[in-house]
Amino acid sequence: MKHKEESKEVLSAVSEELAMPRVARSVRIAELRLDSTRIAQRPSTTIAGTVDKIIPSRARNGPEKALIVLDGARKRYRKY
Numbered sequence: 610m611k612h613k614e615e616s617k618e619v620l621s622a623v624s625e626e627l628a629m630p631r632v633a634r635s636v637r638i639a640e641l642r643l644d645s646t647r648i649a650q651r652p653s654t655t656i657a658g659t660v661d662k663i664i665p666s667r668a669r670n671g672p673e674k675a676l677i678v679l680d681g682a683r684k685r686y687r688k689y
Contacts, residue, residue: 657679657680662675662676
């Protein structure tokens with residue numbers, strides 16, 4: 610008896626899914642972008658830090674890089 614009930618539930622779930630129209634992946638992505646309740650930006654955090662060392666660029670026109678020490682981070686992540 611229990612097996613028949615479970616199979617009926619599965620059958621109804623599958624038939625509901627098959628009743629929905631098929632949509633291309635690009636359309637699903639476009640719908641997600643248009644959804645105003647969804648947050649499109651990734652979460653970010655600001656952490657205090659100090660510049661430990663300025664690394665000059667190898668190329669003449671390239672930007673310099675900085676080695677930053679994070680003050681409030683765990684020991685594993687202090688040098689970034």
